[in-house]
Amino acid sequence: xxxxxxxxxxxxxxxxxxxxxxxxxxxxxxxxxxxxxxxxxxxxxxxxxxxxxxxxxxxxxxxxxxxxxxxxxxxxxxxxxxxxxxxxxxxxxxxxxxxxxxxxxxxxxxxxxxxxxxxxxxxxxxxxxxxxxxxxxxxxxxxxxxxxxxxxxxxxxxxxxxxxxxxxxxxxxxxxxx
Numbered sequence: 001x002x003x004x005x006x007x008x009x010x011x012x013x014x015x016x017x018x019x020x021x022x023x024x025x026x027x028x029x030x031x032x033x034x035x036x037x038x039x040x041x042x043x044x045x046x047x048x049x050x051x052x053x054x055x056x057x058x059x060x061x062x063x064x065x066x067x068x069x070x071x072x073x074x075x076x077x078x079x080x081x082x083x084x085x086x087x088x089x090x091x092x093x094x095x096x097x098x099x100x101x102x103x104x105x106x107x108x109x110x111x112x113x114x115x116x117x118x119x120x121x122x123x124x125x126x127x128x129x130x131x132x133x134x135x136x137x138x139x140x141x142x143x144x145x146x147x148x149x150x151x152x153x154x155x156x157x158x159x160x161x162x163x164x165x166x167x168x169x170x171x172x173x174x175x176x177x178x
Contacts, residue, residue: 001059001061001115001116001120001121001122002053002056002057002058002059002060002061002121002122002123002124003060003061003062003063003108003111003112003115003116003121003122003123003124004053004060004061004062004063004123004124004125004126005062005063005065005104005107005108005123005124005125005126005127006049006062006063006064006065006084006126006127007065007066007100007101007104007126007127007129008044008064008065008066008075008079009066009067009100010100010127010128010129011044011126011127011128011150012043012044014128014150014151014153015042015044015151015168015172015175016038016039016040016042017029017032017033017037017038017039018151018168018169018172019039019042019172019176020032020037020038020039020042022169022172022173023039025037025039029153042176043176043177044175044176044177045175045176045177045178046064046078046079046081046082046084047078047081047082048174048175048176049082049126049175050062050082050083050084052149052168052171052174052175053124053126053149056122056124056147056149056166057122057124060124061085062083062084062085063084063085063086063087063104063107064079064084064085064086064087065087065088065089065100065103065104065107066086066087066088066089066100067088067089067090067099067100068088068089068090076088087103087104087107089103101127101129101131101132104127104132105131105132105135108123108125108135108139109135109138109139112139112144116144118142118143118144118145119143121144121145122145122146122147123139123144123145123146123147124146124147124148124149125146125147125148125149125150125162126149126150126168127148127150127154128148128150128151128153128154128155128158129154129155129158130155130157130158132155132158133155133157133158133161136148136158136161136162137161140161140162140163144163145163145164146161146162146163147162147163147164147165147166148162148164148165148166149165149166149168150165150166150167150168151167151168151169152167152168152169
């Protein structure tokens with residue numbers, strides 16, 4: 001079994017920065033961050049993301065996490081159409097996402113320990129911030145094969161904790177909604 005967990009907001013926001021660099025709008029990611037350069041036209045094609053997850057290993061059962069905003073209902077339908085199970089949370093009163101990471105970790109750990117076998121099944125995490133580090137460290141320590149699939153600038157500690165790292169930067173154009 002191949003289980004995949006995607007932090008959609010994290011992936012999308014950073015994809016816009018990677019796309020800005022790939023289109024020459026910034027010299028590199030540090031420049032994009034420093035100058036707040038983002039490719040606001042970039043959108044993820046979740047069908048292509050699912051195909052990439054299947055390329056890593058088939059079959060895949062993938063769960064995509066995000067938060068509800070006024071204008072993103074179509075995104076969740078797109079995700080379901082691509083084969084993702086969708087888990088959305090409400091944003092905090094101030095508009096920040098506070099429950100996506102914890103919801104993802106809770107589901108990831110529940111599924112790993114209840115449904116997967118460390119010596120047989122594979123887990124892919126599509127996220128890049130250090131908040132996921134304790135969960136990945138524990139899963140790997142318990143014998144799970146955990147692939148981190150994310151942009152090259154993912155947390156260094158997270159990349160090193162995973163069993164393997166699959167950078168998505170070469171696929172930024174392939175993952176774009178056309």
